[in-house]
Amino acid sequence: MPDLELISACIKNDKIAKKQFYEAFYTLLAVTALRYSKNKEQSTEMVQSGFVFLFQELHKFKAAHKSIEDWVKEEFINFCVQFVRNIRSEYYVASTVRVTDTPAKTYDLFIDSTLTDFKNVDFDVLVKSLHQLVPSQRLIFNLHVVEGYDLIKSAEILEASEQTVKANLEKARFNLQKNIDKNNKSLKNEQFV
Numbered sequence: 001m002p003d004l005e006l007i008s009a010c011i012k013n014d015k016i017a018k019k020q021f022y023e024a025f026y027t028l029l030a031v032t033a034l035r036y037s038k039n040k041e042q043s044t045e046m047v048q049s050g051f052v053f054l055f056q057e058l059h060k061f062k063a064a065h066k067s068i069e070d071w072v073k074e075e076f077i078n079f080c081v082q083f084v085r086n087i088r089s090e091y092y093v094a095s096t097v098r099v100t101d102t103p104a105k106t107y108d109l110f111i112d113s114t115l116t117d118f119k120n121v122d123f124d125v126l127v128k129s130l131h132q133l134v135p136s137q138r139l140i141f142n143l144h145v146v147e148g149y150d151l152i153k154s155a156e157i158l159e160a161s162e163q164t165v166k167a168n169l170e171k172a173r174f175n176l177q178k179n180i181d182k183n184n185k186s187l188k189n190e191q192f193v
Contacts, residue, residue, distance in 0.1 A: 006068075011059055018055065022051060028072065029050055029076055032076055036083075038138075042087075050080070050083075057075055080142075081157055122187070126180065129180045137176075140158065140168045
């Protein structure tokens with residue numbers, strides 16, 4: 001079924017069309033939600049709520065402006081940002097600190113260090129490391145690094161100043177590096193057990 005017919009049928013509440021829409025975009029939404037969420041449970045909730053949101057917003061789609069895939073992705077990303085921002089309790093937790101005997105590596109923003117090549121990081125380690133970021137850092141990292149939005153557009157989506165977005169992006173990169181190192185180390189330890 002062509003895009004406009006599918007959208008028209010979904011707007012008319014055609015159950016078969018809604019199922020086709022769901023099947024067509026589930027993978028895209030699930031992968032996107034996994035990156036923006038704190039964990040798999042939150043990701044699942046985000047996808048289900050996201051589909052409800054998209055069905056309610058389908059009447060706003062204009063075929064002349066962009067493809068249905070681009071529209072769905074853009075709308076869902078905006079939904080994810082609002083979803084995470086609405087979970088207020090997470091914003092009060094600045095970070096979690098665990099005492100260790102000896103640091104495995106020095107993480108100093110002002111010292112040059114080797115950065116992780118994200119293409120060589122195990123997918124599960126990367127997703128777990130993204131989940132461990134605080135929401136403001138997780139949002140900007142996904143918007144800027146993964147989705148490719150520039151800092152000005154990211155600041156607009158997040159309703160924050162460009163300076164705040166830049167600061168959160170640097171913190172996100174720093175903490176993601178730290179999380180990846182920690183998770184790689186624990187993965188290696190699990191393999192030897």
